[in-house]
Amino acid sequence: MSLIQLDIVSPRRLLYSKDVRMVIARAQSGEIGILPGHLPIVATLEPGVMRVKLEDESEEKIVVSGGFLEVSKEKITVLARTAELPEEIDVDRALQARERAEKRLKELSKDRVDQARAKAALDRAMARLNVIGRK
Ligand code: ATP
Helix, strand or coil: CCCEEEEEECCCCEEEEEEECEEEEEECCEEEEECCCCCCEEEEEEEEEEEEECCCCCEEEEEEEEEEEEECCCEEEEEECCEECHHHCCHHHHHHHHHHHHHHHHCCCCCHHHHHHHHHHHHHHHHHHHHCCCC
C-alpha cells in the first residue's frame, strides 16, 4: 500500500516527519481521513487528537490545539498552533488548565470573549487529557 509524507510543524518545532498510510484528524467540518492520493485540500483543525496509521498498521497519536492541514500531491503538512506526543503531556498542567477553564466558564462574567477563551482553553486541556486516556 502506498504511503504519503506527513510533516507536523508548530511555531516551536518540527514535531513529526514520517511516511504514513493514513491520517485521521478533527477538522472544523468534522472528522477527515486522508489517504495517499487524496485531492489537494486545506482544512482548519479543531483542538483534538490526530491519529496516524503507519506502514506496519500501528497507530500513533498526536494532540494538536488547532491549526491547518494541507494536502498536496507530495505530502500532508499540519501547521499546528501547538502539537505534542502523548509522552510529552504534563498531566498535572493539563488538569490544572481544565480546572481553571471550568471555573472561568462558571463565573458570572458573561463576556463573550472571555467565555470563548475559556472554552478554547478547556478544549485544549480536554484534548491533552484525552490523548493520555485521562478523564
Ligand atoms: P496552560 O494554561 O497550561 O499554559 P494552554 O492550553 O494555554 O495551557 P498552550 O498555549 O496550548 O497552553 O501551549 C503553550 C505551550 O505549552 C505549547 O508549546 C504547548 O505544547 C505546551 N503545553 C501546554 N500544555 C501542556 C501540557 N499539559 N503538557 C505538555 N505541554 C503543554
